[in-house]
Amino acid sequence: MDQFTINLLFVGASFALYIGIAIWARAGSTSEFYAAGRGIHPVTNGMATAADWMSAASFISMAGLIAFTGYDNSTFLMGWTGGYVLLALLLAPYLRKFGKYTVSEFIGDRFYSPTARLVAVISLLVASLTYVIGQMTGVGVAFGRFLEVSNTAGLLIGACVVFAYAVFGGMKGVTYTQVAQYVVLIMAYTIPAVFISLQLTGNPIPGLGLFGTEVESGLPLLQKLDQIVAELGFNEYTAHHGDTFNMVLFTLSLMIGTAGLPHVIMRFFTVPRVADARWSAGWALVFIALLYLTAPAVGAMARLNITEQFWPNGTSGEAVSVETIESDPAYDWMATWQQTGLLGWEDKNGDGRIQYYNDASPAMQERAATEGWEGNELTNFNRDILVLANPEIANLPGWVIGLVAAGGLAAALSTAAGLLLAISSAVSHDLIKGQLNPSISEKGELLSARIAMAVAIAVATYLGLNPPGFAAQTVALAFGLAAASIFPALMMGIFTKVNNKGAVAGMLAGLIVTLIYIFLHKGWFFIPDTNSFTDADPLLGTIKSTSFGAVGAMINFAVAFTVSKMTAPIPQEIEELVESVRVPRGAGAAQDH
Amino acid sequence: MADQKSQSAQAGQKSDAGYWAANVRIILVSLVIWAICSFGFGILLRPMLSGISVGGTDLGFWFAQQGSILVFLGLIFFYAWRMNKLDKEYGVEEE
Numbered sequence: 001m002d003q004f005t006i007n008l009l010f011v012g013a014s015f016a017l018y019i020g021i022a023i024w025a026r027a028g029s030t031s032e033f034y035a036a037g038r039g040i041h042p043v044t045n046g047m048a049t050a051a052d053w054m055s056a057a058s059f060i061s062m063a064g065l066i067a068f069t070g071y072d073n074s075t076f077l078m079g080w081t082g083g084y085v086l087l088a089l090l091l092a093p094y095l096r097k098f099g100k101y102t103v104s105e106f107i108g109d110r111f112y113s114p115t116a117r118l119v120a121v122i123s124l125l126v127a128s129l130t131y132v133i134g135q136m137t138g139v140g141v142a143f144g145r146f147l148e149v150s151n152t153a154g155l156l157i158g159a160c161v162v163f164a165y166a167v168f169g170g171m172k173g174v175t176y177t178q179v180a181q182y183v184v185l186i187m188a189y190t191i192p193a194v195f196i197s198l199q200l201t202g203n204p205i206p207g208l209g210l211f212g213t214e215v216e217s218g219l220p221l222l223q224k225l226d227q228i229v230a231e232l233g234f235n236e237y238t239a240h241h242g243d244t245f246n247m248v249l250f251t252l253s254l255m256i257g258t259a260g261l262p263h264v265i266m267r268f269f270t271v272p273r274v275a276d277a278r279w280s281a282g283w284a285l286v287f288i289a290l291l292y293l294t295a296p297a298v299g300a301m302a303r304l305n306i307t308e309q310f311w312p313n314g315t316s317g318e319a320v321s322v323e324t325i326e327s328d329p330a331y332d333w334m335a336t337w338q339q340t341g342l343l344g345w346e347d348k349n350g351d352g353r354i355q356y357y358n359d360a361s362p363a364m365q366e367r368a369a370t371e372g373w374e375g376n377e378l379t380n381f382n383r384d385i386l387v388l389a390n391p392e393i394a395n396l397p398g399w400v401i402g403l404v405a406a407g408g409l410a411a412a413l414s415t416a417a418g419l420l421l422a423i424s425s426a427v428s429h430d431l432i433k434g435q436l437n438p439s440i441s442e443k444g445e446l447l448s449a450r451i452a453m454a455v456a457i458a459v460a461t462y463l464g465l466n467p468p469g470f471a472a473q474t475v476a477l478a479f480g481l482a483a484a485s486i487f488p489a490l491m492m493g494i495f496t497k498v499n500n501k502g503a504v505a506g507m508l509a510g511l512i513v514t515l516i517y518i519f520l521h522k523g524w525f526f527i528p529d530t531n532s533f534t535d536a537d538p539l540l541g542t543i544k545s546t547s548f549g550a551v552g553a554m555i556n557f558a559v560a561f562t563v564s565k566m567t568a569p570i571p572q573e574i575e576e577l578v579e580s581v582r583v584p585r586g587a588g589a590a591q592d593h
Numbered sequence: 594m595a596d597q598k599s600q601s602a603q604a605g606q607k608s609d610a611g612y613w614a615a616n617v618r619i620i621l622v623s624l625v626i627w628a629i630c631s632f633g634f635g636i637l638l639r640p641m642l643s644g645i646s647v648g649g650t651d652l653g654f655w656f657a658q659q660g661s662i663l664v665f666l667g668l669i670f671f672y673a674w675r676m677n678k679l680d681k682e683y684g685v686e687e688e
Contacts, residue, residue: 074657078631081662085627088669089620093676207659211648220649238650240639248632273687275680278673285669289662296658495617582613585685 010402046283055415056138064386083258134474136464188407233361253549257479260487484552506560514552
């Protein structure tokens with residue numbers, strides 16, 4: 001059986017599983033469908049939250065970014081897990097006590113202002129749409145490889161599937177489908193990692209293998225990796241090269257953004273009790289950590305494997321020959337990925353070999369001059385292909401490759417569909433019914449939801465063709481926007497007595513300043529070549545556009561406190577609302593709106 | 594009767610204030626640990642820890658890629674356990 005058929009079987013079987021569970025759960029009980037998580041154990045809820053949360057950015061993109069940068073991209077690991085501490089300590093229990101279903105409702109009620117609710121809805125829309133662009137980038141990579149077509153064709157087919165999946169819709173509310181998605185996703189991520197860790201270090205746990213000894217050389221794995229990449233002129237893997245200030249800000253942005261994204265927060269509104277909201281955040285992080293503790297091992301081991309494939313005789317020996325790449329089955333992955341347009345090589349000096357090295361390094365330029373090299377010949381290696389190509393690079397059995405394809409699609413599709421649902425309900429329910437046309441019929445509301453979904457996916461697909469960055473980087477921008485707008489408003493709503501005008505001014509300031517900073521660096525509305533600055537040489541000091549969310553959040557806090565000080569204090573009943581969310585006593589069941 | 598009622602309401606408010614102050618204290622301590630293990634050991638203090646080697650690299654690298662995540666997990670479970678106990682101490686737990 002060829003690889004294409006195996007992939008098709010695994011992807012098909014996983015989809016049949018999700019749909020089967022959805023139908024079974026729907027037939028079993030309608031109330032469970034609506035109660036979305038009530039009466040469900042915190043462990044199960046944690047697993048479903050983990051599936052909801054881990055998207056193409058975590059699954060497909062992150063390890064690749066770590067692999068090619070090393071220590072400096074630890075920011076993704078710390079940022080996307082550290083946010084759960086903020087969520088568990090600062091938001092989840094209180095929002096559960098408040099007891100409504102959506103983030104914008106809390107902001108509207110707490111700040112007794114429809115304007116505040118409107119600004120919250122707009123912030124959520126901007127952040128979610130940016131997030132979907134990142135997901136579509138990942139969907140394009142996954143579908144391109146799995147259907148063996150170009151990245152563009154993969155993206156267009158993927159967009160249709162996501163749209164159908166989101167319209168089919170209700171599935172998102174079924175916790176057990178998400179549990180199944182989590183199981184597929186985590187198996188797909190860890191099984192190849194276990195194989196590779198065994199091959200390289202003899203340790204079956206990738207997270208331990210990362211700090212273990214490489215069997216072949218007898219050196220610690222990371223030391224060996226540092227050595228071999230340094231010999232090719234690249235930055236040492238474990239060393240710190242980037243700007244420290246930017247690294248801190250970026251990590252903080254991801255953390256605050258995690259605690260400001262609606263589709264994660266929403267899950268804590270509906271657990272049975274305040275005490276469960278506290279535990280649920282912990283269980284969610286347990287299941288997320290299974291992937292996040294494996295990811296750095298996947299990155300480091302893949303980097304080692306790739307480098308050794310290109311330099312089979314050691315970094316000072318002869319590079320791999322074009323003939324080997326074309327005929328040796330161990331190199332088959334290169335031909336399959338070349339089809340997607342995301343991997344490219346070129347024998348520039350015509351010596352029949354492919355030299356992969358850093359041609360910007362002066363030491364390597366010297367070596368190139370003596371050896372007759374004319375630049376790095378691995379001309380294109382898209383970071384987002386690393387996790388999906390990893391099992392092929394390590395020569396793992398066909399079923400593992402099929403499993404990874406299914407896992408990548410599960411991660412990208414579940415999150416993309418969830419975000420599209422959030423966008424469409426925000427437009428139809430909060431914007432149109434809540435603000436513009438309260439008398440709209442149910443049919444009209446449903447229609448506007450579908451239109452919003454179609455527009456969102458069309459925009460995301462268009463921008464996904466020329467994305468502002470690799471999947472995880474685009475998603476990081478979405479986190480920056482959520483960090484600058486939503487998180488400060490929620491936190492001030494619980495921990496301070498900031499008033500309506502303060503909150504509105506703060507959210508607007510944070511959102512607008514951050515959005516402008518991002519557009520200045522990534523192009524207006526993410527349209528390529530309309531940017532005035534680049535992240536390599538940013539407008540303010542060393543602050544990249546992906547890191548600006550933390551600054552936006554500070555601006556939000558500062559503006560909110562200042563405006564609040566100068567305007568009327570909050571009324572008595574809001575004072576009582578704040579007092580009441582602070583104590584668990586008397587938390588009823590969550591109410592629908 | 595009316596006096597008693599307002600007295601007990603006052604006592605309730607007083608204990609609520611005490612509960613909230615205790616909660617904020619626990620949060621602050623937890624967040625200090627959160628920041629030291631991620632921004633501290635993982636990034637800013639890494640040069641100071643470079644002498645302590647862990648599996649081919651140094652302790653700071655381990656904190657940045659794994660240690661901080663394990664600490665985050667510990668913190669969330671500690672907070673849940675401590676707060677559920679605090680709820681009972683102040684009698685503000687759910688029925």
